[in-house]
Amino acid sequence: MAQELPIVKPDATGAKPQQSAAREDLLRPLPRITARGLIVAAVVFIVYWWGVQGTNARPSELIEGIPNIVNFLVRLVPPNFDMQPVARLPFTINLPFTINLGIVAPAEESQIDVEQIARQLEAIQADPSNASLDLALGDGLSEAQEDLPFFSWQPSQVTHLYLPGVVPYVIETIQIAIIGTTLSILLSIPFGLLAARNISPHPVVYQATRLVMNAIRAVPELIFALVFVAAVGLGPFAGVLALAIGAIGFMAKLYAESIEQIDPQQVMALRATGASGLQVFCFSVIPQVLPLAAAYSLQLFEHNVRAATILGLVGAGGVGFILQKYMALFQYRELMGAVIILIIAVTIIDRISDRIRKRII
Amino acid sequence: MSLLDVRDLRLIYPNGHEALKRVSFKAEAGEIIALIGRSGAGKSTLLRCINGLERPTEGEVILDGQVITRMSERQLREVRRRIGFIWQEHNLVERLPVLTNVLTGRLGYKSGLDGLIGYFTRSEREVAVRSLERVNLLHRAKQRADRLSGGEKQRASIARALTQQPRIILADEPVASLDPELAVQVMSDLARVAREDGALALISIHQVELAKSFVDRVIGLAQGVVVFDGPTDQLNQDVMDRVYRFDKVLA
Ligand SMILES: Nc1ncnc2c1ncn2[C@@H]1O[C@H](COP(=O)(O)OP(=O)(O)OP(=O)(O)O)[C@@H](O)[C@H]1O
Ligand SMILES: [Mg+2]
Numbered sequence: 001m002a003q004e005l006p007i008v009k010p011d012a013t014g015a016k017p018q019q020s021a022a023r024e025d026l027l028r029p030l031p032r033i034t035a036r037g038l039i040v041a042a043v044v045f046i047v048y049w050w051g052v053q054g055t056n057a058r059p060s061e062l063i064e065g066i067p068n069i070v071n072f073l074v075r076l077v078p079p080n081f082d083m084q085p086v087a088r089l090p091f092t093i094n095l096p097f098t099i100n101l102g103i104v105a106p107a108e109e110s111q112i113d114v115e116q117i118a119r120q121l122e123a124i125q126a127d128p129s130n131a132s133l134d135l136a137l138g139d140g141l142s143e144a145q146e147d148l149p150f151f152s153w154q155p156s157q158v159t160h161l162y163l164p165g166v167v168p169y170v171i172e173t174i175q176i177a178i179i180g181t182t183l184s185i186l187l188s189i190p191f192g193l194l195a196a197r198n199i200s201p202h203p204v205v206y207q208a209t210r211l212v213m214n215a216i217r218a219v220p221e222l223i224f225a226l227v228f229v230a231a232v233g234l235g236p237f238a239g240v241l242a243l244a245i246g247a248i249g250f251m252a253k254l255y256a257e258s259i260e261q262i263d264p265q266q267v268m269a270l271r272a273t274g275a276s277g278l279q280v281f282c283f284s285v286i287p288q289v290l291p292l293a294a295a296y297s298l299q300l301f302e303h304n305v306r307a308a309t310i311l312g313l314v315g316a317g318g319v320g321f322i323l324q325k326y327m328a329l330f331q332y333r334e335l336m337g338a339v340i341i342l343i344i345a346v347t348i349i350d351r352i353s354d355r356i357r358k359r360i361i
Numbered sequence: 362m363s364l365l366d367v368r369d370l371r372l373i374y375p376n377g378h379e380a381l382k383r384v385s386f387k388a389e390a391g392e393i394i395a396l397i398g399r400s401g402a403g404k405s406t407l408l409r410c411i412n413g414l415e416r417p418t419e420g421e422v423i424l425d426g427q428v429i430t431r432m433s434e435r436q437l438r439e440v441r442r443r444i445g446f447i448w449q450e451h452n453l454v455e456r457l458p459v460l461t462n463v464l465t466g467r468l469g470y471k472s473g474l475d476g477l478i479g480y481f482t483r484s485e486r487e488v489a490v491r492s493l494e495r496v497n498l499l500h501r502a503k504q505r506a507d508r509l510s511g512g513e514k515q516r517a518s519i520a521r522a523l524t525q526q527p528r529i530i531l532a533d534e535p536v537a538s539l540d541p542e543l544a545v546q547v548m549s550d551l552a553r554v555a556r557e558d559g560a561l562a563l564i565s566i567h568q569v570e571l572a573k574s575f576v577d578r579v580i581g582l583a584q585g586v587v588v589f590d591g592p593t594d595q596l597n598q599d600v601m602d603r604v605y606r607f608d609k610v611l612a
Pocket of ligand 1: 374375378379403
């Protein structure tokens with residue numbers, strides 16, 4: 001079959017028609033060097049050079065720092081999950097070995113000795129000048145645990161259900177992300193509608209909305225967190241508010257762009273049936289925008305899980321608080337444990353989010 | 362009084378292009394009319410003027426005695442709901458099921474919150490289902506519109522128009538993106554339902570031979586002017602030259 005096709009012979013005359021210049025340009029494997037190209041290259045180079053200067057990003061600095069990095073990495077292992085007892089098991093599991101995951105002694109074995117405290121209080125009353133109270137709360141690691149190797153063939157008993165100490169904080173982080181994201185979406189929708197060129201009621205409204213959005217987008221989430229910590233106090237609610245407000249500028253822009261991308265023909269077709277503006281919006285604009293808007297919203301959620309991690313650093317709730325605590329106390333192994341749990345949690349969330357995304361698109 | 366009376370319609374687009382120059386014709390209920398003309402002759406423009414999507418610069422469109430060219434957008438809604446419009450690219454809302462798309466033909470009759478949240482009464486659904494049956498598409502009712510084949514999409518859009526219970530059906534090149542076989546099917550469906558309902562159908566179409574077997578009357582448009590208006594059997598080579606080769610005829 002192939003032989004039957006006419007074979008196109010290259011033009012042997014060597015004469016080049018004038019108009020083939022544009023075509024030739026398309027065939028050029030490397031782009032032509034132009035003045036504009038040189039200027040762009042120069043600008044890019046200057047920007048990067050300037051960036052490297054400003055951030056002190058030099059290979060020599062990095063090489064000199066390698067021993068410090070190694071030292072830090074060594075101190076991260078083995079991870080310590082800071083296991084906290086959450087419930088007594090109805091049975092005891094006997095293991096022929098011991099894995100030291102940083103198990104904290106169950107609370108009941110370190111309960112406050114009421115009698116002893118009463119005795120101390122009496123002593124203080126008798127002699128107030130020497131007031132010191134030992135509550136003997138028995139917090140933290142049982143001393144022996146620290147010295148145990150990560151793994152040994154020593155038999156051990158598990159009497160309680162344990163969870164890594166970071167888990168409640170991870171859960172709080174996810175809660176902050178869920179509520180913050182939802183609020184953010186609800187707040188962004190009206191902005192998105194007003195900022196979409198094709199459905200905004202008036203060009204002035206459109207411009208004004210874009211201005212507000214840009215202003216919000218310019219403020220980092222951490223600043224919002226600080227503001228809301230000041231407003232509603234330390235805790236996860238400040239984090240929720242920071243996420244809710246912080247993402248409006250960004251999300252509203254994405255929503256507006258999704259709305260601007262809809263097929264105007266599908267809108268026109270409904271208008272032609274005599275449908276009102278609002279009806280056209282519900283039956284043509286929303287169905288067209290929904291998949292994209294939903295995908296963006298899920299993306300925001302994934303982003304917010306990470307953002308909520310950072311918010312804890314300024315006291316706005318979440319796992320950031322405990323990460324900071326471990327770092328401040330040089331508990332690098334506990335830090336590693338917490339980071340591992342966090343990575344697992346974030347991976348699971350991303351997977352779920354991906355599933356949902358596939359469903360709706 | 363005619364159902365549709367188009368009088369001296371003239372339309373100049375904002376860019377100065379005069380798409381329609383003095384277009385006049387009358388049409389009665391039950392007529393099936395083909396609108397032919399070369400690309401750019403003004404067929405789409407004319408159809409859009411008839412349901413008020415486009416405002417003419419001069420002249421009038423009178424529907425059942427009402428001058429729609431002077432109506433407010435609000436009044437136009439009531440006129441439009443009795444005018445089915447079928448587009449070349451069907452323009453269904455791709456992500457919605459076929460039935461919902463067809464039901465949107467009822468929106469013009471609804472004004473409350475129910476119309477916004479997609480609540481349609483039993484009798485409204487009855488109209489939609491009946492329309493789907495008439496174009497043999499009921500088995501696709503629950504499918505998303507973007508899953509339909511080209512011919513099915515066009516039949517769904519006929520069903521949407523039928524659900525409006527229209528007195529006039531305007532179709533802008535309804536078969537242009539279909540293969541010849543489907544084109545015949547869709548044209549025959551369209552002509553049949555229009556005839557059954559006694560609606561006036563105005564169908565712009567490029568396949569003159571195809572049109573001939575389904576329509577009673579042909580209006581030929583060239584450069585925004587009606588150059589032929591008569592029964593299908595008067596279409597001869599001379600007329601075709603006037604409609605499609607006016608530039609050569611003049612030269
Ligand atoms: N919105 C617009 N602004 C400016 N000019 C327009 C606009 N819409 C159409 N035109 C011009 O008006 C003339 C008539 O257009 P129209 O779409 O009515 O032609 P048509 O007969 O439907 O052609 P086709 O067969 O290609 O659909 C064309 O020359 C077109 O370029
Ligand atoms: Mg057209």
